[in-house]
Amino acid sequence: MAEKNNLTTSWGAPVGDNQNSMTAGSRGPTLIQDVHLLEKLAHFNRERVPERVVHAKGAGAHGYFEVTNDVSKYTKAKLFSEVGKRTPMFIRFSTVAGENGSADTVRDPRGFAVKFYTEDGNYDLVGNNTPVFFIRDAIKFPDFIHTQKRHPQTHLKNPDAVWDFWSLSPESLHQVSILMSDRGIPATFRHMHGFGSHTFKWVNEEGEGVWIKYHFKTEQGVKNLASDVAAKLAGDNPDYHTEDLFNAIENGDFPAWKLYVQIMPLEDANTYRFDPFDVTKVWSQKDYPLIEVGQMVLNKNPENYFAEVEQATFSPGTLVPGIDVSPDKMLQGRLFAYHDAHRYRVGANHQALPINRARNEVKNYQRDGQMRFDDNGGGSVYYEPNSYDGPTESPENKAASYAVSGVADSVAYDHNDHYTQAGDLYRLMNDEERTRLVENIVEAMKPVSKDEIKLRQIQHFYKADPEYGTRIAKGLGLQVPQQV
Structure with a gap:
């Protein structure tokens, strides 16, 4: 006879009843001493780790x-x-x-x-x-991702936020042009x-x-x-x-x-x-x-x-x-x-x-922390330097040096041409690809409530290529601003 496949608790004890909670009489109330019930409910409440802020799906x-x-x-x-x-x-x-x-x-x-x-x-x-990416400095990343998330009051996606941010961040134009092109949906x-x-x-x-x-x-x-x-x-x-x-x-x-x-x-x-x-x-x-x-x-x-x-x-x-x-x-x-x-x-x-563990042996002095499920270093030495033959650095693997210079300050990149490469991309497309790009952008910008935002973004498209900006302006029923 095959060995019975017994259900156990998370600590390995056999479960006698997995269909009925322990109660005071048939009607209850439920007893707190039913530790199997408590463990099941507590674990269920924690089955989902917080989803990734970005790249969740x-x-x-x-x-x-x-x-x-x-x-x-x-x-x-x-x-x-x-x-x-x-x-x-x-x-x-x-x-x-x-x-x-x-x-x-x-x-x-x-x-x-x-x-x-x-x-x-x-x-x-x-x-x-x-x-490429939408921005080039990590200090802008939380703000950019906020524009892609839901409005704090309506809990709806917010085209105003998306295009307001992009129109005020001209460095995004190259990535926006890729996103709105055929390549935006693989x-x-x-x-x-x-x-x-x-x-x-x-x-x-x-x-x-x-x-x-x-x-x-x-x-x-x-x-x-x-x-x-x-x-x-x-x-x-x-x-x-x-x-x-x-x-x-x-x-x-x-x-x-x-x-x-x-x-x-x-x-x-x-x-x-x-x-x-x-x-x-x-x-x-x-x-x-x-x-x-x-x-x-x-x-x-x-x-x-x-x-x-x-x-x-x-x-x-x-x-x-x-x-x-x-x-x-x-x-x-x-x-x-x-x-x-x-x-x-x-x-x-x-x-x-x-899934994340290295295939070679990991040797360091990091100890403890939540969910430590290996031997936690056992009784080995737990600090460095030490005189107990603990692992030490290998100088040959030190990162190569490179020269840096300048004054410590909050500054942008020296180069601010955000239009040449976006324009080159537009001109590389054939007529059908350009048409789909323009149509996708027009449809995405139509819900934006303020013409000010639309016009500011149109300026960027126009600076990349006059035809690019003019066609989007026409699709939105607007004129290319005089100051471009």
């Missing part, structure tokens, strides 16, 4: 990254060390602004967060499906590119560095959804992208991306025509061509969504030797904000959860 998958081109002369990072090397990884795709129950097919950037489990620890590459997570967006630094074994940008190119081809099709899917199947990714992997149709980098010599940062650390700008691929690095393949679905996708934590500050950050002001803020968000949302020991 998402889907994830496991896979591997395989090096296909030798880039070891640029970086000593072990995951890129030799052709044919495979590194296990996990990815989470997401929408940005919506809540956990929102539709997958809304017009929104998509998060593209990759965790590589390397022998030197985890490396997180936390980007989007766009090469057909699936599989049919979109991914980008590190920020500028990062690679350092080789000799301590020589280069600035780099990451580009993941989908091997499924880029496909997008028309606005009307996306709207219908949002009502018919709000989990369309989540379902598509799961089914593709389940059916053995493993999605893949080729990883490329652009490489810029360190000294070029001082002379390039755009500030290379400004995340609202791209580097021309004519100036810095794409160099192949490897291929990412997704071949395994999560076994449990909460344990693996919801509890997965990513931060651009999760780095390994050979990969470092740049002075990008938006990136610098994210280095703090992401780890801090995870400490609040998941807990101080979020890095120890199975």
Whole structure:
């Protein structure tokens, strides 16, 4: 006879009755001594961790990254060390602004967060499906995200806030133009590119560095959804992208991306025509061509969504030797904000959860904290320096230095051309793509209640390209302002 599969409490004791609470007589009241009931209710109340402030709705998958081109002369990072090397990884795709129950097919950037489990620890590459972002200084991020959330009185989305902020933040124009284009609604997570967006630094074994940008190119081809099709899917199947990714992997149709980098010599940062650390700008691929690095393949679905996708934590500050950050002001803020968000949302020991845990041994002096579920360091030495052979630093893995200068002050980037690249993007589009872009913007701006906001934004479109601004003004029944 097969052994009986007994239900137990969370502390392992067998449960005698899971259908009836313990009461004083058949009518009650319920007794507080029914600890199984109390435990079930208390745990149920805590089953949901706070959802992410941004990127709340998402889907994830496991896979591997395989090096296909030798880039070891640029970086000593072990995951890129030799052709044919495979590194296990996990990815989470997401929408940005919506809540956990929102539709997958809304017009929104998509998060593209990759965790590589390397022998030197985890490396997180936390980007989007766009090469640029709306703002370039982290101090503006809370305000920007507030505009994407609900009005504090009506609890409705607020187009006035969205376009008021964008019209007063001209650096957003490039990303707004991408968002409102065909690329604003990917057909699936599989049919979109991914980008590190920020500028990062690679350092080789000799301590020589280069600035780099990451580009993941989908091997499924880029496909997008028309606005009307996306709207219908949002009502018919709000989990369309989540379902598509799961089914593709389940059916053995493993999605893949080729990883490329652009490489810029360190000294070029001082002379390039755009500030290379400004995340609202791209580097021309004519100036810095794409160099192949490897291929990412997704071949395994999560076994449990909460344990693996919801509890997965990513931060651009999760780095390994050979990969470092740049002075990008938006990136610098994210280095703090992401780890801090995870400490609040998941807990101080979020890095120890199975989905986040490094595959190599973790050795440090961090102890205690909520939900510490390993041996907490046992009886080993818990401070440093010490004379008990505790782990010590390895100077060869110290981050490479770079020169800084200037006066401590709250200042903007020196370069303030927010229009050239947005205009170039508009002119790269064919007539049909331009028409859809204009129509999408017009429809998005129609609900804005103040003409002042519309006119201010039209000025930005006009400065990027006169035709761009004129067509949007016409669609809104307005004239391009005289002062542009």
